Amino acid sequence: MRENNLLGLMIVLAPLSLASVGGATAIYAPLQHEAVELRQWVTPQEFLNYFTIMRFMPGPSSMLGALIGWKLEGFWGVLVATLSLYVPSSLVCYGVARSWSHFAGKPWHTAMQRGLMPVAAGLICAGVLNLFLLSGGSLAYAGMIVSVAAVLMWKQKLHPTPLLITGALIFETLYQLNLL
Amino acid sequence: MQSKSSPVSLFEIYTCFFWIGLLSFGGGLMPWIQREVVTRRNWLSNEEFLPGMAMSQVLPGVNSTNVAVYVGQHLRGAIGSAIALSGILTGPIIMVVFAAFSYQYVLGVPAIQAAAAGVAAAAMGMMLCTAISAVQACGLKLAPICVMIATFIMIGILHMSLITVVAIMTPISVFLSWPKSTQEHSTQVHSTQVHKADSDA
Incomplete structure (x- = not known):
């Protein structure tokens, strides 16, 4: 069996x-x-x-x-x-x-690489939008997304885990205060 | 491009992907991997990482495990891929076993759902940060900007299927960025190497 x-x-x-x-x-x-x-x-x-x-x-x-x-x-x-x-x-x-x-350095490889970059960038941007809409698109989400992104852009070497835990604590507080 | 003086150790690859796999709540692992591998550790440049990311989304399989395989291959070949893959899956395996024991108690507690939503929101912030750095890496030229916006609209607003969009946009984008002459190509390669040297320093 x-x-x-x-x-x-x-x-x-x-x-x-x-x-x-x-x-x-x-x-x-x-x-x-x-x-x-x-x-x-x-x-x-x-x-x-x-x-x-x-x-x-x-x-x-x-x-x-x-x-x-x-x-x-x-x-x-x-x-x-x-x-x-x-x-x-x-x-x-x-x-x-x-x-x-294996083909790194060939002209077509460079072209492929440069060509794929903006496609990837567009995919990530669309991913952010779709996840945001999926979450209900609330103000709390928008505020959290923008502030986390700002902190991460500002401190390039910062480990993201403390930010995720902070995010959990803030949403938890909002929930306890009936604001979420 | 694999001209690093000292190769990244397998232990480092495993540890890096283990934490990514364990802590990446709230969906998309791509921003995590980009941040850990490109921004914090300089194992790859954005020029090397982003094509791998795009390919991982179109190839069969999960994006995050595919990117792990791609990064592992880039750093240490077959063994690097295997180590990165097992690293990224170890955490989720542990968590699945844990969840199988405890899910009846955990689910349905609204307080826990709120905390999970907070993690998810913060993770989206990380994704926005990755989006910004990906846009920056493409440079301020007309062609890549148009490709970026077109891809964004087709996926994010028109909700076309990913495969279709990538199948349409990749050939156009590659055509637009095809080197006009061999000389231009050599300067491009040179600039990539300079970038690499900067990030190694």
Whole structure:
């Protein structure tokens, strides 16, 4: 039974590793279909709970698969699920990164590099806007975003962790004062 | 570009990505990685990091693990990639096990949700900081600014799919930044190296 579950995790998650193009959310629908309906590893309510937990967890949200692994086989389930989720896509990325640095210094490489930079910059800017709108676009968020960015621009070498903890404390205070 | 006098140790790579993985609440890890790897440690320049970031978003897999693999490869090759990947995943694995034990108690406590929202808001601030430094790295020239704005509008306002936008904008942007002559190319490479030397100092 145990081997079956671990093998099943691998069979379900490894293809999803390569299917998660454009963010981990792309795999939620197929994962739900496999884990809830076809294999009945978790109930619909459990899947929904896992989804909520992942919003409060560090790391990629596709670690949801690891929670399913935990429910099935404990620690080994987590390990097999994590490896299945990230090793296949990492191998592809490694291949691309390797050939990319192999050609460093060629004229087309420089052009590609310079061409990709503004695309990346535009993506990050759009990411800030979308996350802000997703959070409800409140004044508290806007104030926090701008002040944290200002502090980080001003102190280039500052470790961000104290700022994140300060952010948690400020929002906690606002919540206790019924201002959030 | 890998002409560092002393290579970054595998232990440093692991520790760096371990903390990024463990502490990066509230979604996007990209600003963390950019800040730790480019701004604070000078392992890569923005010129080297940003293309990797763009590629990581289009390749299959999660952006953050892809960038970890990219940075690890750049610093120490295959073993660097493996170390960076395991570093960035160690923290989340620990947290998932912890969450599996305790989530019934933790979820639904509004005070905890407020604190988590505070972390998320601060993390967005960090993302804004990364956005500003990425825009600065592109320089004040017409072509990159137009590409930046077009990408921003297509993703952020028109909500087009990421793959489509990158597939449209990358060829245009690469065409616009193609070196006009070999001489210009050599000055560009030279300026990158000068930048690198500055950041090493």
